Amino acid sequence: MDKLRVFIIQFWILFFALATSEELKASKKLYVKNNTNKDSVFLLIDYLQAAKSDTLEIRVSNYMMGSTVLGNDTRYNEVKDKKGLYRFSFPVRSKFGYFTIYAKRKDLSRNGIEPMMALVYPQLWKSGDSITIKVSHKETIGGIFSICDFQGKGAHKYNVLEAIKQNKVFNVLDDISLTEDLSFSKLPTIIKELLTTYKIDSINDETLINDLWYEPRRLYLASLINKPIDRIDFDRYKQLYVLLKNQSFTLSERSIISRGFISYLFERIRFIQKFGPDKKDLFNSIIEYSDGRIRELLLVYYFQNGALRKTDLSMEVRAAQNIIRDTLIRTFLKPFAHQISGSSWPDYKLISANGDSLCLSSFNNNIIVMDFWYTGCGYCSIFYQNVLSKIKQEYRNHKELTFISISRDNKFDVWKKSIASGLYTSKEIVNLYSNGLGGKHPIFLDNAISVFPFVIILNKNRIVEQVNSPPLYTLEGMRSELNKILK
Template identity: 25%
Template sequence: MKKVFIIQITILVIGFCYACKTNEVPKKQSYVTISGTIKGNGGVRDSIRILFGGLIPETKLFGTKDTTIYTGSNGTFLFKSKDIKEPTRITIGSYKKRAGEKSQRWGDALRNFLVEPGDNIHIEIDESKEEHVYEFSGTGSEKFKVQWQNFQSGYKVNRREIQRRYGYKFAALSNKVQIADSLSNIQIRALETVKDSLSDRVFKIMKADIYGENGVYLKTFVSNMHVDTCSTKQIQQYRKLFDESLNTNLPSDILASSPYYIMFLSNMAIAQLQLGDPENPDYRYEHIHAKGFSDLCQIWRNQYSGMLREKLLLYNLQSLNVQDTYGIEECLQMSYDLIKTPELKAIIDTMYGRKIRGATAFNFNLPNTEGNMVRLSDFKGKVVYLDIWFTGCSGCLYLAKEVDHQVYPLFKDNPDVVFVSISGDKSKDQWLKSVESERYGLKEYVNLYTGGLGFKHDFTLYYGIKGGPTTMIIDREGRIYSSAPPKHGKSKELVALINEALER
């Protein structure tokens, strides 16, 4: 009897343990899956380009992963992300080569959409019409549906056209603010229809996106104005609009999670400087990134804190707009001392160590037009002006024209100055044609290219260069003299900086 009793107890325990195991709550998926089908594209084999994650979206320097996935014969694609712990960003765009075109280009894109761990979203893309049609299903698809709907509503309002058409008189600016607020209210009402399917944090981040995106297009008005011509009363009116535009009632950690709000606050800092000192020419939009960048950094330092401040500083430090040699040095030093979040600290440590004046410059080894390899160290003892560009870059064209005609002639006969032109073209033939055309620089420069690697060469990756025009000045000892020399419309300042480097 005792033996039978022990056997019964054992069976009960085993059964209980089995029941526990079979009733375990499955571990929540910690990655994101995006699947889909492209149809109506005339049988052209598409590829899907996906930019995923990153502390600041679409910026490889800050951890964004760039993936290209070729569709199957039936137009299907599948993407599985790395494991994530927090909501993050994804940009999804069709990427294909059209008839008569030499290279692939983006189609319509779902840009900076929000995803979170466990999302398993399916996308049907119909390219048969002029405007692509998207249908979303699966876990997490409600986020995509409302983000796409809000994008469409903003597109139909045509915020860019309103920005251009209304001008900059106060009545027009007031109208634009009203349009922005009305559009935001419409989009937030749409967001609230899916609130129950979203976490509180995701809901608030998407709300910050709405305020930020409409703010970028319709509220960063003063940054493009000449407030030095305004009356005292007008300045007061603008300040009132400015203050009202920044009222979201959202916590700073939420705002820090919205790239659109980061962009909005970046532009509004320019407006704040202009309103505070309307007669200072350095604060005008066309001069601020060349002469007033350190003052912008002071605003971000003094008025914000935590992750929001850290992202504002990093977002603007990596901007191609910055061409203030001394301002970027001051801001780099400030950011190096202020940024404490481990992931962001690692980024600023890298930027500081590679871009601050006096840092040893990357000793590239690149082919010239004759196929010979050229190193930066070949020019030791000389001041080197570096210009990084790519074919099709309009800003690169404008800058080359200025440098070719207004800067280079002053140093042409100086053996201690070298002008080095580096192309990020992937096609050698395209690069050689562009060199021959002299549209992106003169043939008498030292013309190099990144060996077909584009902007994925070790040299461009080292500095986080993702486009052009990117310029630098290297001193006689092969060290960084300026990682952000003056560019468009600042030829005199660039000449002065090169002369300054020669005198050191």
């Protein structure tokens, strides 16, 4: 069944690549503006599937690892001009960074699907770039596939990454097995050919070269880490473990800001942690197997990847605050500081089911159980049905206890239907809405809430008692925590 799925996905990729490459060639030639401002980047985008009213969004990062690590992205939205093109000109505060192009999905038929999709995945920009992008995409059963053509000042960077995405490098990994190649000896020749073809300068484009060099390795390690246990050759994995553990790096400032490089180091530590003899958790493995600024960036990477970090972060956030010295990197930890027991929870204004504005401070002098969820989240529904609804009923006579349900939904009617369905919440709970902002509402952004469900318990002074700890997801655990606070 897996082989059939892979075949279907590969068929769609090949079919779409052939069809859209011809479509891109046939599209009109665009005028590329000469950007004379070295402190900005200019993008002219021809999105072939865009409807007249469609909006494009550019998310721009100015710092090091971009949105992949620091999350300090600035968002710009544009509609088509009279020529049917999207024009973006945005200021930049550093020499390098990454941008991602987002568009509204055409197919929203599945429940819970994110309304925005990444048309162009993070691209390395350089201050002064002036780029024309022709982009075509298709949503298929295999996923979202885009093909781009880049022209203009700095276009070589984007075209070489597009060549990689179109299987010019990654397909080599299909031929690499642990029994053949632990050191990726087949990759350098192919990468060197790409550097020559696209006239990549080893000095001026060092960040890009690091992306090229390490991204295939990152993908390869990730595939090994995620292999089913019955398909793992542990003797060969041990050899790779020794190779990775003894690996050393020559670092420069441009190495550090490379997404590919930092992502590879993170997967390297994940592999060492999972298959090494020392059974440390991932957080402590990062501390042991890295140092300096690399360690600081990897810790931030760890916190941002919600699927990999623990649910209870109190001890880890405190430890990271003592380790991280870089002022800019420390700013990323601020949202996580609200996830430490004993911290004061900010006040926020949201919308009630009646359409009225309501602040959390309205419930001062009450113990608050907040449940964050979104429509289509299976685990959110399971948690509500099996734990929260029963706890609500069990503690119905405790007037000092308030249950608040906060949805990340960005459509009011979808949210109201979910309340009525009883799958995620009920009309007896205080239901609050983000007023159409979804995950962009400050209550999500300020507190690094990106995994769902997410549960927080505040005491009567709006001080954090518990944040998303594992006991909260069981009847016994939730009951025990509430009884401690209610005493």
